[in-house]
Amino acid sequence: MGIRERMAFSTTALCILLITVQGISGEIKVFMLQVEEKEVGQPAQIECQASISEPTTEVHVQWFFLNGNKRERIYFMDSKHSVADNGTEYTGRISMDKNYTLTIHSVTLRDQGTFICQVGAGAVGKNENRTELRVYDAPELPEIKGEETGIAVTEESSIPKIAHCISRNGYPPPNITWYKDQTPLQDQEGVTSVQATLTKESSGLFSVESHLFHRVTKKDKDSKFYCEINYQMPGINHMMESSKIGIILHYPMEQLKFLRVFPDGPIKEGDTVKFECRGDGNPPPEYSFYKNNQGIDVNPAFDQGLLILENVTQMSTGTYECRGLDLETVTELNKEVNITVNYLTNITLTPDGPLELAVGEDKTLSCNAHASALTAFQWEKSDMEVFTGGNSLHLTNVNYSSTGTYTCEVTVPTVPGLVKSKSILITVSGKPEVTAPQNKLWVYIGEEVNLTCVAFGHPEAEITWNVAGNLTVRHRGDHTVTSQLTVKVVPELLRLGITCNASNMMGSGQQSFQLYQVLPTTHSTAKTDDIVRKKQKNPESSGVIIVAVIVCILLLAVLGATLYFLYKKGKISCGRSGKQDITRPEDQKDIIMELKTDKVQEEAGLLQGANGDKKPPRDQGEQYIDLRN
Ligand SMILES: *[C@@H]1O[C@H](CO)[C@@H](O)[C@H](O)[C@H]1NC(C)=O
Ligand SMILES: *[C@@H]1O[C@H](CO)[C@@H](O)[C@H](O)[C@H]1NC(C)=O
Ligand SMILES: *[C@@H]1O[C@H](CO)[C@@H](O)[C@H](O)[C@H]1NC(C)=O
Ligand SMILES: *[C@@H]1O[C@H](CO)[C@@H](O)[C@H](O)[C@H]1NC(C)=O
Ligand SMILES: *[C@@H]1O[C@H](CO)[C@@H](O)[C@H](O)[C@H]1NC(C)=O
Ligand SMILES: *[C@@H]1O[C@H](CO)[C@@H](O)[C@H](O)[C@H]1NC(C)=O
Ligand SMILES: *[C@@H]1O[C@H](CO)[C@@H](O)[C@H](O)[C@H]1NC(C)=O
Ligand SMILES: *[C@@H]1O[C@H](CO)[C@@H](O)[C@H](O)[C@H]1NC(C)=O
Ligand SMILES: *[C@@H]1O[C@H](CO)[C@@H](O)[C@H](O)[C@H]1NC(C)=O
Ligand SMILES: *[C@@H]1O[C@H](CO)[C@@H](O)[C@H](O)[C@H]1NC(C)=O
Ligand SMILES: *[C@@H]1O[C@H](CO)[C@@H](O)[C@H](O)[C@H]1NC(C)=O
Helix, strand or coil: CCHHHHHHHHHHHHHHHHHHHHCCCCCEEEECCCEEEEECCCCEEECCEEEECCCCCCEEEEEEEEECCEEEEEEEECCCCEEECCCCCCCCCEEECCCCCEEECCCCHHHCEEEEEEEEEHHHCEEEEEEEEEEEECCCCCEEEECCCCEECCCCCCCCEEEEEEEEEEECCCEEEEEECCEEECCECCCEEEEEEEEECCCCCEEEEEEEEECCCHHHHHCCEEEEEEEEECCEEEEEECCCECCCEEECCCCEEEEEEECCCCEECCCCEEEEEEECCECCCEEEEEECCEEECCCCCCCCCEEEECCCCHHHCEEEEEEEEECCCCEEEEEEEEECEECECCCEEECCCCEEEECCCCEEEEEECCECCCCEEEEEECCCCEECCCCEEEECCCCHHHCEEEEEEEECCCCCCCEEEEEEEEEEEEEEEEECCCCEEEECCCCEEEEEEEEEEECCCEEEECCCCEEEEEEEECCEEEEEEEEECCHHHHHHCEEEEEEECCEEEEEEEEEEECCCCCCCCCCHHHHHHCCCCCHHHHHHHHHHHHHHHHHHHHHHHHHHHHHHCCCCCHHHHHHHHHHHHHHHHHHHHHHHHHHHHHHHHHHHHCCCCCCCHHHHHHHHHHHHC
């Protein structure tokens, strides 16, 4: 009862009281609410208001509890006492205030019933009124349980049981309503039947159990069922839902699907092919697989209805069949799938194996393979060079750059990933070509000289020298071999010359070296550092000097003969003129040596600039003639 209602009640009572006091005399009126609602465990207040027409002090109040037709006093008040009766249900559980309001400290189910308040006032008489106390207790959350064995949709004779639901310990007993998805299920002949049982527990609370029977079809295989309970609480209706459950439906297979699920596109050798077979019955049918009517053993580890072919070959091409047997209806359905496994045979290369070609040679290579579909060819060299022109590769006028690994790759454009390749190593050979950076050298006897020979060719050339010396092979690579010989110059070498010989299986090539000796001087005063500087002097300039020396000797001889002739005639004294004659040629020789030194210095500068630049011999001749005069 709300505060407002209570106030309204109190006001009404007061008005009536006043009217009574002023108007009619000798009367008592008692006012009480008809119904009071309380939850178990809570305190309850039952009000009792009395109006007495004449003022009196002789008021007594008695409370009774009406249980069935048994009326029992539970409380009384007179001028001396205000106390609960001994030996009743309410002894110790109730009290009453000055306004005659009876309080039950904690309501129990047994308090459900009628409370009577009787007010007496001596001579005025007595009267009573009553309030019905309704007690409520909320039930527990409902529990639902589905049928564990499958429910057959074919069963015609009776409606199958779907689930049961129980709601315990409520007061008053709650109602149970069944739902399929969002729709409440009503009792309906031949379709839905709900059987509920009500149990009164020893506590006085009620438990309600409800069994749902419902005819299901295959459409219901994904339906969710649940129960809802409705129960009353003071002043309001409450609702609770159980959890939602699915059911296990048994229905016959009507269709069978058999599909290749992997790979999506064309199949090639080595692929893993996956098929899936699905019958639409529950429980699922027994599956078996056949290829060209021959049973296939399926790995039991795979899921039912899966057929997996690993590493297929062209032999796997064919018609595959799945049969599904519904064990409950003993019906069998079957479906077929055809697959084609694409293949590409290993490549045949013509010629096969490594190939040796001579420089300048022509060659055609061809590449062949068989496939289940149209093929495409491509030739590629190890240095990424790509050749066009189908399965044949024409090599013309090969050179050393043509050496390499040639790969033919065959693809089947309609089947991605179907590819084979084969390689051939081609080596181009030729006889070595020999060159020398410098093959004409000016040398001194006893000097050590370095001679260098470079050979280009394939296979790599082997270089030999026709003299013994200290040999170093300095560099190899790219068909080139460089060899350096350090040799000590002996007179025999000047005579025989030196040759380097580079050879491989394709032939040999030679390079000869010419050594020119720097003329040894007869004069003892020649300085050694002059000689070192003359190392690479031109043969022509030496020749001029030789000629100059010879001319000088001849002039001396003529001079000697003239002096002798004059001596014989007695015109010249013997001692003095002899001394002079001897010293003169020596002076001349010194002059010649100086000329050589100048010449070498001049040439050394020229050699630094341009190797092999020669000075015309004419200049030397002129210089010589000038000095002589
Ligand atoms: C009991 O109380 C109600 C109001 O609370 C009043 O309407 C009714 O007349 C009373 N009954 C008797 C018998 O006094
Ligand atoms: C109830 O019993 C107690 C003792 O058992 C006694 O003292 C008391 O007077 C009794 N009250 C009534 C109303 O009988
Ligand atoms: C008795 O009633 C009066 C007026 O209705 C109220 O003011 C007072 O609080 C009440 N007394 C008790 C003890 O409930
Ligand atoms: C329970 O169902 C009955 C009958 O269908 C109905 O009268 C009653 O009000 C319902 N109770 C609740 C709490 O819904
Ligand atoms: C696939 O099959 C080929 C030929 O039958 C065989 O050589 C190869 O080892 C197989 N590969 C795998 C992964 O089974
Ligand atoms: C499979 O191939 C066979 C024979 O080529 C043919 O008769 C059959 O119709 C094909 N089946 C399907 C599903 O394509
Ligand atoms: C094809 O080539 C592979 C690898 O080169 C080889 O293992 C296989 O034996 C070849 N198959 C045939 C049929 O020659
Ligand atoms: C070798 O031959 C190719 C093509 O025939 C040519 O492009 C290249 O210049 C040649 N190389 C030499 C070093 O001759
Ligand atoms: C010859 O070559 C060696 C090393 O290759 C070098 O040490 C030496 O100085 C060279 N001799 C001459 C005369 O160039
Ligand atoms: C070769 O070298 C060795 C030691 O380095 C040396 O003794 C020998 O004289 C050298 N021979 C020639 C011909 O240079
Ligand atoms: C160069 O050497 C090769 C192989 O040793 C030999 O056959 C050839 O006769 C030699 N040539 C000369 C000119 O010495």
